[in-house]
Amino acid sequence: MKDKETWIEDTLHSLDGVRRATCNPDIFEEIPAESIHPPIETVQANRPFYWSVAAGIAVLIALNIFGMLYHHRANNHSGNVSSSLSADYLSYLGPIKL
Amino acid sequence: MVFSAEIIKLRAGDEQAFRELVNQYRDRVFNTALGLLQHHENAEDITQEVFVEVFRSIARFRGDCSLSTWIYRITVQKALEHIRKSMRMKRSGVIFSLFGREDQVNVSTDTPFYHPGIQLENKERSAILFKSIALLPVNQRTAFILHKVEGLSHTEIAEIMTVSVSSVESLMVRALRKLRELLSDYYEKNER
Numbered sequence: 001m002k003d004k005e006t007w008i009e010d011t012l013h014s015l016d017g018v019r020r021a022t023c024n025p026d027i028f029e030e031i032p033a034e035s036i037h038p039p040i041e042t043v044q045a046n047r048p049f050y051w052s053v054a055a056g057i058a059v060l061i062a063l064n065i066f067g068m069l070y071h072h073r074a075n076n077h078s079g080n081v082s083s084s085l086s087a088d089y090l091s092y093l094g095p096i097k098l
Numbered sequence: 099m100v101f102s103a104e105i106i107k108l109r110a111g112d113e114q115a116f117r118e119l120v121n122q123y124r125d126r127v128f129n130t131a132l133g134l135l136q137h138h139e140n141a142e143d144i145t146q147e148v149f150v151e152v153f154r155s156i157a158r159f160r161g162d163c164s165l166s167t168w169i170y171r172i173t174v175q176k177a178l179e180h181i182r183k184s185m186r187m188k189r190s191g192v193i194f195s196l197f198g199r200e201d202q203v204n205v206s207t208d209t210p211f212y213h214p215g216i217q218l219e220n221k222e223r224s225a226i227l228f229k230s231i232a233l234l235p236v237n238q239r240t241a242f243i244l245h246k247v248e249g250l251s252h253t254e255i256a257e258i259m260t261v262s263v264s265s266v267e268s269l270m271v272r273a274l275r276k277l278r279e280l281l282s283d284y285y286e287k288n289e290r
Contacts, residue, residue: 007289008281012274014223015246019215023128023145028120035150 101161108156120149123166126248127173129215133243134177136211136228144176151176163257170250170258174240181236213247230280238273241266 107115127148132141151172210225231239244255256263
């Protein structure tokens with residue numbers, strides 16, 4: 001029993017006085033050159049953000065075009081109405097001689 | 099945060115500063131990785147990986163710990179990642195071997211590990227001890243290797259492992275208790 005305990009303690013102390021293992025001195029040369037230089041930090045475009053801005057602009061343009069067309073059509077329609085009304089009115093009054 | 103001239107040079111990508119850093123820390127990184135991995139070639143690969151990681155992420159080094167602590171942290175992290183990866187490969191190796199994919203099997207080597215810094219008279223016993231260390235839970239193993247093989251204090255280990263000093267002490271106590279159990283079993287089977 002004593003032998004066992006002694007053996008365990010001796011084994012546990014077998015690392016006492018261990019020296020640091022030395023590495024291959026050429027390790028720096030063996031590191032790939034491209035790894036040494038830190039990568040150039042590129043600003044990644046925030047794609048979802050840019051897409052939503054583009055979509056917003058497209059919607060605004062579409063609304064403007066729609067609005068202009070609607071306005072144009074409405075103007076044309078009211079122009080026709082007013083011109084037909086005035087024609088009716090003039091025909092009612094009879095020909096005006098200036 | 100005020101950085102030392104060394105760190106400023108490193109952050110600027112100064113190659114000479116990197117060379118000096120490698121020369122200054124290579125043995126510490128290698129010795130730590132070797133203690134954890136118990137494999138010479140793998141420890142060298144990890145040493146290279148650690149320095150590549152240092153080069154790449156020095157810009158993110160905030161200086162909230164010493165450069166040495168930061169490098170030890172990366173070393174431990176890389177070594178443990180490697181252990182986890184080889185354990186996964188070992189597990190998948192068993193499955194692949196069932197389906198005849200022998201090339202995928204990660205051969206488990208039961209060859210004893212001899213640390214090059216061990217005194218000759220302790221060589222055989224330390225190999226038995228290393229075999230038992232490999233069976234410790236990861237945290238206990240890390241604390242034990244950093245203390246016994248790399249010779250760091252409990253305070254330094256606490257900083258590296260980002261735990262309290264009392265936690266490191268507790269890890270060491272538990273590691274020693276477990277090692278005693280494992281060595282006792284070994285003695286019963288082999289030395290009696």
